[in-house]
Amino acid sequence: VWLAICGSVFTFGFGRDFERPKVLCLSFAAAMMIPRVLLIWPTWPRQVRAAVLIWLMVIAASVLFALDPARALIGSFERSQGAFVLVCCTILALARVPAAMIIPPVTVAALVSGIWAIAQYFGWETTALSALGLLEPGLSEPGWHRAFGWRAFASFGNPMALGNWLVIAWVFLFAARFQEKRANYDVFFVSMLNCALVFGAVGLLLSGTRAA
Numbered sequence: 417v418w419l420a421i422c423g424s425v426f427t428f429g430f431g432r433d434f435e436r437p438k439v440l441c442l443s444f445a446a447a448m449m450i451p452r453v454l455l456i457w458p459t460w461p462r463q464v465r466a467a468v469l470i471w472l473m474v475i476a477a478s479v480l481f482a483l484d485p486a487r488a489l490i491g492s493f494e495r496s497q498g499a500f501v502l503v504c505c506t507i508l509a510l511a512r513v514p515a516a517m518i519i520p521p522v523t524v525a526a527l528v529s530g531i532w533a534i535a536q537y538f539g540w541e542t543t544a545l546s547a548l549g550l551l552e553p554g555l556s557e558p559g560w561h562r563a564f565g566w567r568a569f570a571s572f573g574n575p576m577a578l579g580n581w582l583v584i585a586w587v588f589l590f591a592a593r594f595q596e597k598r599a600n601y602d603v604f605f606v607s608m609l610n611c612a613l614v615f616g617a618v619g620l621l622l623s624g625t626r627a628a
Contacts, residue, residue, distance in 0.1 A: 527616070593609045
């Protein structure tokens with residue numbers, strides 16, 4: 417779960433190849449979920465199982481009959497968002513992971529993404545990455561966010577991806593926060609949730625995207 421969620425968010429310093437490590441993390445997470453999917457597969461209603469099989473057949477057909485099957489499977493060289501990613505996401509969805517396991521990594525991911533978006537907005541990320549030795553070679557212009565004006569994109573590669581992820585994560589964490597009495601969270605975790613909601617909202621605003 418942590419690989420699937422945090423691996424798709426935290427990829428500082430990878431430059432144009434930022435999608436490849438994300439897909440790798442997603443692949444590992446999906447592979448580890450396969451035994452769980454096989455275990456609970458018989459518990460799904462027959463209609464749902466049929467729908468899933470049809471969905472997987474459509475994905476397979478889209479690859480087999482594509483003009484460039486390899487590209488259809490893996491995706492573009494820069495984004496790597498092809499049929500393979502859809503299959504991995506399907507496996508994760510079928511695993512029916514409890515929400516309690518999803519809340520902590522989403523909280524951490526939203527919190528750090530929001531803080532990093534603020535750092536980008538003020539042009540601090542170049543200094544931070546240089547100190548860590550992660551700065552992309554040949555990057556001379558201060559601040560990666562300059563490519564999008566003053567719009568922050570955290571480590572997602574572009575502002576729309578940041579905004580689209582944060583708006584879903586924010587609603588999920590908002591619901592989790594106000595179920596805290598029933599869920600019996602401790603004080604520290606409630607504080608983390610509060611911070612994630614605040615910084616996540618700021619990061620969403622600084623992304624400047626209308627798509628979210």
